[in-house]
Every structure is written in structure tokens, then in C-alpha cells.
Amino acid sequence: MTARRLKLAVILLVLATSGLALLAWSQVWITADALQPGAAPKTLEVTGSTAAPGLTALALAGVALAGALTIAGPVIRVVLGLLEILLGFSVGLAAALALGDPARASAALVTAATGIAGKESVTDGVVASVSTPWPYLALVAGFAMAAAGALILVTARRWPGTGSRYQAVRFEAADAAAHSSGTSNDPSSDAVDDWDGLTRGEDPTARR
16 A cells, blocks of 8 residues: 555544544434433433433544644654543543433433432432444544554654655746746747847857
8 A cells, every 4th residue: 555545544543443433423322211200201202412412522523633643744644543542432431421321411301300409319219221243333433543553653654744745836836926927937939039139139158
């Protein structure tokens, strides 16, 4: 794989893993049956935005990091790789906490639906809870983001730089400016000028 393709593949991996975390965050993570005073238990669907509210910011930071990688130099790539590992760890931790205690992850929605407040009261009010596959997918996305960060650290020095492209554009602009101002270095144009000078009786060596 060429250096340019390697860079593109790693950046796309960062985007894909962050997108997977965002997708999981928007789905239902937990189905909980909550007690209501004087009524039958109410079934609640707890999305990732309730169970892990900070996950969206972490995933969006991963998307922004992918954009920064496209123009970053070797040193900044290493810093961004470390940051991607930290983001992946944080996403995985958020998912693991929700899976480890579904009742606590459902607390905000249970309070809004039943009026029960207090951590212990809310936890006791959830009589049953079932986790869907989405928090597990978020956990996988977190590990994948961390792996992408490690891949950045390993391959960052092999990526092509951006300086050569900008230098080529600068040289092309300079050439265009030289042609427009009539200061071309073309030898054939110099010969034509010398011939015109001879026809006018001028000494071409006097101008050199």
C-alpha cells in the first residue's frame, strides 16, 4: 500500500469508527420497566443520549480529529493519535458503565416518567431492564477508535507531507506571473528579441 493510500485508509477508519459511535448513541440502549405509584409498571425505552449523554461529544471530536489529520504534520499526527486513543477509551468506558448498571443509566428517564427522584429510589423503581445490542456496538466502536489511534502512531511517519503540493502551486503561480509580466526565461524569445534589435541596428551584446 502506498503512503497516500495508507493515510486515506487510516483517516477513513477514524471517520467510520466515530460514525459508528454516533449511530449507536442515537438508538435505544435499554428497555426498562419502572414502577409508578398506584399503577402498573411502565416500560421505558432508554436511548444512548440518556444512558451515555457524553458520548456524542466524544464521537464528534473523533470526526473533527479526522479532518485535522488531513493537514497535520508528523508531530501533530502523533498528538492526534494519542488523543484518538483517549477518545476511544472514553467511548468504551461510557458504554461499559451503561451496561454494568442499566437501572442507573435509565435514571433520568425514569424520573421524568414517574416523578421518582433520588438515585436509590430510582434504582429501586426499575423492576426489570434489558440491554439492546446498541451499547455493545458502542463498546466495539470505542475499542475500534482506540485501535485507529494506535495505527496513527505506528504509521504517521510514513504518510506523505502536504508541503510539496503547496510548493508546486506556488511555483506555478510564479511562472504565470513571469509570463504575464513579459519576463519569461524562454531562450527562443530572447533570440527573437536579439534579431529584432539587429534589424533596428542595435548591438545585442550591449543589452547583456
